[in-house]
Amino acid sequence: MMLYKITEIADLFVDACLRNDSGELMFLSVYGRDTALQQFIAAMQLRSNDGGIISFSLKPTEANNEPARIFVNVGNPDRFEKYSGRLPKDNLFGNLSHIWIYDPVLIRPDKGTKTGWVILNQSSESAESKNLLTEGIWLLYKKLSPVPLLDDWKEEVTRLHNAICVTWMTDSNYPPVGKISAARLMIDDQFASLISSMIKSGQIGINGELIDVRTDARCKGAEKFVSNAKSVLKPFLSTSQYQSMLELCKGEEGDFFESKFEEMADRISAMPKTYDTQNIADPIVSLHYFMGGSDWYIIEKDVEDGVSQAFGYAILNCDLMCAELGYISIAELVEFNIGFQRVELDLHFVPIPLSEVKNLVERRYGQVAA
Structure with a gap:
């Protein structure tokens, strides 16, 4: 087993390290005495001018084909979780602890960003590893896809989408260190x-x-x-x-x-989510709801489920003077009714800037929009 020394902290040894395609730490398997490990973890939490480390380097303990030093950026240390254990007391190196430091997205795919990882405790050189990575990626497709996927589609879907959605870390600018292999899936909005x-x-x-x-x-x-x-x-x-x-x-x-x-x-x-348009002077209105003389023009959907707290421009009872921008619950809107009247989504509405919506309603009602 090849070990790598962390050059910034004495007596710490790494047998596996995974970085993302920006060079930031995703997983680290590190051995050392408790004091050295705690010093390392604390240093990652501090700013550099307070004695902290924002990056560190790994140096192979034996000559191999890898660079003399492998650099790792820490990134945001608050995202890390840790799993620790202790080596048996009768080992050759004395009283040592072993800690995994990892980003939880490695074991819990992020459905919000539709991102997940497959990581194996073996190098990607063998055919078995490649097959396991491929199978793991397909399972992630099925878990993260916004539409159901059939297993019969695996070959065609992966053939067309892997080049866009999958990063094979061995082929990246920051390949895994040690005998591990990994791949990342990131499904896009299309x-x-x-x-x-x-x-x-x-x-x-x-x-x-x-x-x-x-x-x-x-x-x-x-x-x-x-x-x-x-x-x-x-x-x-x-x-x-x-x-x-x-x-x-x-x-x-x-x-x-x-x-x-x-x-x-x-x-x-494709609509903007909550706060996406807060710095846009004239945002696009994507949806229009109406009932009688009331209109709701939706600019942003809710960041969680789309409908709980959307944002838009509301006109109630043809009163443009009191029309305003604010949060709108689409979930409540579509349940609202007065007698036989219900709020409906305008299927013929074409997205236009908010300024054009105001011009439109001013011409319709003969009033100046607020």
Whole structure:
């Protein structure tokens, strides 16, 4: 087993280290006496002018093909978790402790950023390691994907998306140190749309069969996956509007309403989240809700679930003088009704800047918007 000395702190030895593609520490397996380990951990928490370390270097204890020094940036130390143990007392080196320092995203994929890691305690040189990494990446795809994925799609999805979504750390500028291997998956915002396009084009199908959704738009199997759009859009619609659209999908205008589901779902997926537009003078309004003389123009969706606390411009009872920007609960909005009137999402609204919305309502109501 190759060991590496931490040059900044005496008597600390590392047998494995993983960095991300920015060179920041993700995982460190380090051995040493308790005092040296505690000194190292404390130094990572301090600023450099207070005697702390923002980076450290590893020096191989034996000659090999690696650089004479391997540099590691600490990054934000607050993200680290630790797992410690103690070597048996009768070992050759005396009373030593062993600590893993790691970013928890390595074991708990981040569904918010759709990022996850696979890490193995063996080098990537063997065929077995490569297969295990590949299998682990596919499991992450299934866990983090915003749309359901079938195992039959594995080969085609990974072939087309690995180059975009996967970083094989052995091939990066900061390869793993020691006998470990790792890969990172980061699914981008366009992934769901690309999967939908693959189904439509017949690249992937249901139950192992390729299908062309264009010629069978309401195929039950295809609908389950292509119309993930329906599940995306559902929280943004009142129950009655959602049910009406589902029924209309079965009629003569089915193609129109199917396309509306997908169009609106894509728009919602790409919308800014809470605080994303706070420094934009004239933000884009993405959604419009209406009921009678009241309008709600949505600029940001809620950062958590999209609907709990959105942000937008509200006009109640045609009163532009009291119209205002503020937080809007879409979840409450779509449940609101007065008699037979319900708040509905405007399926024909086209995203425009807030200034144009104000011009539009001023012309409609003959008042100056606040």
